[in-house]
Amino acid sequence: MTDTDSTVSTARTADEQRRIVRERYAAIATDSSGCCDEGGTDGRATDEMARKLGYDDGEIGDVAGDANLGLGCGNPQAIADLEEGETVLDLGSGAGFDCFLAADAVGPQGRVVGVDMTPEMVEKARENAAENDADHVSFRLGEIEHLPVADGTVDVVISNCVVNLSPDKPQVFREAFRALRPGGRIAISDVVQTAEFPPEITRDPESLAACVAGASTVDALETMLEEAGFEAIDIRPKDDSDEFVREWADDYDPSDYLVSASIEARKPN
Structure with missing residues (x-):
């Protein structure tokens, strides 16, 4: 661990x-009991959540099956500027929604x-790949701190609200x-921390798995990216993300402590 990582990492071991996180997302994959969404796998609810995150109706309608679980905190496609023929790696790919887009x-x-x-997510994503005839998409089981690439x-490299879940974010960026x-x-x-979390949030496993307690500050993320070797670092908080962030907990308002952001950087030539 480094001083730039989230304080939640000091409260529990990396394995814990x-x-x-694995147990939470295995439950989502197998039982369709959503987190960071507003109503499980009901198609209308997940479609509406996707719109709040920044996906348009064309993107939502382009993906067959149940790849859209209503998870995430933004739309990495909107900032990736993908071009034909490129190779894309999705960290924490879930059921495959961003991969298919x-x-x-x-x-x-x-x-x-x-x-x-999460094996259950990889299995679900592979099933969705078959339904979407996505022959040039593959899914691999692995940790984002130790990429099988x-x-x-x-x-x-794209990702949607997953890096905050890692116990070793600097290693994620190095990978x-x-x-x-x-x-x-x-x-x-991803989400960035805007105010210090009270102890009851940092200790709460639900807050960790719900994309809250593991968030780092903008300054900490910039340091991690610089130390990994990246340049042209651009982290832009999205002020309107409180519309969906506040729905991630029932007993407090997560938007008091964090905001969604786009994180961009480049590896030098």
Whole structure:
């Protein structure tokens, strides 16, 4: 751990944190009992949540099956500027929604790889890949701190509200840097901490798994990215994200402590 990581990491071991997150998302994959959404897997509810996150009706309608779980805190497609033929890596790919949208953008000559540490999510994503005829999309089981991807083989790394769940965020960015080709870039939607969490939130496993207690500050994220080797770092909070962030907990308002943001950076040529 480093001083730049979230304070939640000091309250529990990395293995404990991963177990909490894995169990939560396994339940979402198998029981469809959503987190960070507003009503489980009801199609209308997840579609409405996707709109709040920044996806348009065309993107929502383009993906078949139940890849859209109503999860996330933004739309990485909106900042990724994907081009035909590129190779895309999605950190924490879930049921595959962002992967399938990326596959449309990069075309059949491109490639998309999704990595998720939850076996149930990987299985669900592979089923969705078959339903979407996405032959150039693959899903791999693995931790985002230890990516099952070769060095220098990726053009773009995307992620949607997953890095905050990691117990070792600096290692996530080092791994993303390793996987990227020279000149490659990251385009991540995630949450950033805007106020200090009270102890009851940092100790609460539900707050961790619900994309709250693991958030880092903008300054801390900039330091992590710089130390990993990235340049052209641009972290932009989204002031209107309180519309959906406040729905992530019942007994307090998470938007008092965090906001969604777009995180972009580039690996030097």
